[in-house]
Amino acid sequence: MSEDDLDRLVRVFYGKAREDAVIGPIFNSHVSDWEHHFALVRDFWSRAMLGTSRYKGAPFAPHLGMNLRPEHFDRWVALFRDTAQAVLKPVAARAAIRRVEHMSAAFQAGLFPLDFSKQDPAS
Ligand code: HEM
Numbered sequence: 001m002s003e004d005d006l007d008r009l010v011r012v013f014y015g016k017a018r019e020d021a022v023i024g025p026i027f028n029s030h031v032s033d034w035e036h037h038f039a040l041v042r043d044f045w046s047r048a049m050l051g052t053s054r055y056k057g058a059p060f061a062p063h064l065g066m067n068l069r070p071e072h073f074d075r076w077v078a079l080f081r082d083t084a085q086a087v088l089k090p091v092a093a094r095a096a097i098r099r100v101e102h103m104s105a106a107f108q109a110g111l112f113p114l115d116f117s118k119q120d121p122a123s
Contacts, residue, residue, distance in 0.1 A: 001049055003042075003046060003050070005088055006045045006046055006049065007038070007042055008087050009084065009087045009088060010038050010042045010045065011038060012086070012087055013079060013083040014027070014034070014037070014038065014041075016079050016082075016083065017076070017079055020075060022071065022072065022075040023072050023079075026066055026068070026072065030066065040055070040057070043055035044057070044059060045096070048099055049092070049095065049096060049099075059103070060106075060107060060110060063107060063111070064111070068111060073104045073107065073108055076104070077104050080100050081097050081100075084096045085097075
């Protein structure tokens with residue numbers, strides 16, 4: 001996997017995400033400088049997949065205050081999965097998808113407290 005692969009991954013992914021009926025409006029209301037966003041997220045992926053250190057941020061906090069719901073994550077992950085499979089070689093696609101699935105679960109655990117009223121009562 002190269003930096004060029006990651007650039008393509010990010011551009012194709014956000015090309016779809018911006019037009020998407022479920023998550024597009026959220027991106028379009030929060031991101032105005034798309035080239036800046038592409039560079040930031042490409043650097044995030046480069047740190048995650050290639051071990052570089054240009055990305056110095058922490059990705060969770062920027063997602064607070066967007067009123068995200070579980071269905072936004074489902075859609076985000078589905079679009080990412082399609083994009084990774086189309087753009088990356090199979091081994092790299094699987095690695096990127098596993099990371100996204102893990103981050104999606106971790107973000108959702110942080111954003112959506114478990115509702116114990118919906119659990120079976122302890123016996
Ligand atoms: C597991 C899933 C996700 C990953 C891996 C991810 C990754 C990222 C990263 C790395 C950034 C840059 C953070 C920074 O500023 O340092 C970011 C920003 C952003 N993400 Fe996500 N994201 C995920 C889910 C979502 C979802 C579900 C939405 C909404 C539909 C979303 C909307 C945004 C927006 C709007 C920004 C820009 C925030 C801003 O600059 O104001 N993300 N994301």
